[in-house]
Amino acid sequence: MKLVLSTTLLSGLALASPHFGAADISHWMPAGASDFRGPCPMLNTLANHNFLPHDGRNITREKIIDGLGSALNFDSSLASLMFDMAIVVNPQSNATWFTLDPNPNSASPSDQLNQHNILEHDASLSRSDFFFGNNHVFNQTIFNQTRQYWTNSTLTAQMLANSKLARQITSRTYNPTYTFTGKTQQFSLGELSAPIIAFGNMSAGTVDRALVEYFFEHERLPTELGWKTKADVVALKDILRVSEMISNATDLITDPSIVAKITRRGDLHSGGSR
Ligand code: HEM
Ligand SMILES: *[C@@H]1O[C@H](CO)[C@@H](O)[C@H](O)[C@H]1NC(C)=O
Ligand SMILES: *[C@@H]1O[C@H](CO)[C@@H](O)[C@H](O)[C@H]1NC(C)=O
Ligand SMILES: *[C@@H]1O[C@H](CO)[C@@H](O)[C@H](O)[C@H]1NC(C)=O
Ligand SMILES: *[C@@H]1O[C@H](CO)[C@@H](O)[C@H](O)[C@H]1NC(C)=O
Ligand SMILES: *[C@@H]1O[C@H](CO)[C@@H](O)[C@H](O)[C@H]1NC(C)=O
Ligand SMILES: *[C@@H]1O[C@H](CO)[C@@H](O)[C@H](O)[C@H]1NC(C)=O
Numbered sequence: 001m002k003l004v005l006s007t008t009l010l011s012g013l014a015l016a017s018p019h020f021g022a023a024d025i026s027h028w029m030p031a032g033a034s035d036f037r038g039p040c041p042m043l044n045t046l047a048n049h050n051f052l053p054h055d056g057r058n059i060t061r062e063k064i065i066d067g068l069g070s071a072l073n074f075d076s077s078l079a080s081l082m083f084d085m086a087i088v089v090n091p092q093s094n095a096t097w098f099t100l101d102p103n104p105n106s107a108s109p110s111d112q113l114n115q116h117n118i119l120e121h122d123a124s125l126s127r128s129d130f131f132f133g134n135n136h137v138f139n140q141t142i143f144n145q146t147r148q149y150w151t152n153s154t155l156t157a158q159m160l161a162n163s164k165l166a167r168q169i170t171s172r173t174y175n176p177t178y179t180f181t182g183k184t185q186q187f188s189l190g191e192l193s194a195p196i197i198a199f200g201n202m203s204a205g206t207v208d209r210a211l212v213e214y215f216f217e218h219e220r221l222p223t224e225l226g227w228k229t230k231a232d233v234v235a236l237k238d239i240l241r242v243s244e245m246i247s248n249a250t251d252l253i254t255d256p257s258i259v260a261k262i263t264r265r266g267d268l269h270s271g272g273s274r
């Protein structure tokens, strides 16, 4: 009797959850041949888990709010804002959906997220630059470059910042079309904060390296390693704060306040008498 009751209770809960049977963290299947995937490891991951459409198509505001909410506990206004920033990739006016990208092997005219220098940019942590070929499929060679700077089992904002700087310097050195605008920088800082936001400790600005590597390499949520969806809701202010931590950590000067003082006095350049 007790068993029957609890089964009834469970199926009641199951009916209340819009994702039951379709999306849950334990369900995971990589993309099939006709499924679309793109340059964002998290959108790919969420599609693999059915938190977003598994075929990678027709991603609407509602699906983003639902998917980021269920999988990562993002609040709906944050998810909605992210959709607003993404929708520019669909060339139709007043588009209500975007897609992950059709062609895994090369850029194609119907690509949306893959379009170079719209959202997709140079010096990614795990993808090659557009100039060198495929800008959207996970690339182990590139990711290994990134991982060289992840020097402890707990990553800090500074290690993440170091890997970002290193990827930019490599790109600027070897890619004659290297482009990285102020807008790219804002997106890039958000992407660098993402591992801490999704899998780490937002107040300390740290994250377990094993979780981040597993996520990038498998495009799968790292539940197998003990990760769980955050209990606290993630809001825009959290992303802004962690992005600022990363941004601060990109400064290579160890006593920035002294540099600011010298620059204000101007005495290095003009004799200091102004
Ligand atoms: C509407 C939601 C989202 C859209 C449209 C989106 C789109 C993108 C795009 C276009 C890129 C490629 C940038 C590049 O060239 O490196 C990217 C990268 C990335 N995204 Fe997302 N993203 C979304 C949500 C998220 C979320 C929620 C997370 C995790 C919390 C995330 C984590 C990342 C990371 C870590 C990268 C960097 C990958 C790399 O550098 O190799 N994204 N995203
Ligand atoms: C779904 O996406 C495809 C492109 O992948 C598009 O042609 C189609 O119009 C979309 N359908 C809806 C219902 O939005
Ligand atoms: C897009 O929306 C704007 C403002 O709502 C409207 O003026 C315009 O006609 C719409 N365009 C299309 C193609 O529906
Ligand atoms: C990975 O990136 C490197 C460097 O851009 C490139 O030479 C290599 O062909 C890429 N590998 C794959 C599998 O695309
Ligand atoms: C990446 O690094 C791992 C060791 O951490 C190594 O086993 C693997 O061969 C490397 N892959 C590439 C493509 O460089
Ligand atoms: C490396 O990470 C471990 C925990 O994973 C931590 O106890 C230790 O203090 C860290 N070491 C350094 C040098 O940051
Ligand atoms: C996160 O880091 C803070 C220190 O910044 C610490 O007080 C807190 O216990 C940590 N949270 C977890 C879940 O480890």
Ligand SMILES: *[C@@H]1O[C@H](CO)[C@@H](O)[C@H](O)[C@H]1NC(C)=O
Binding pocket: 241, 242, 244, 245, 248
């Ligand atoms: C970033 O650095 C500024 C200037 O030192 C500091 O006021 C701010 O609190 C730092 N931000 C974070 C999130 O650590």
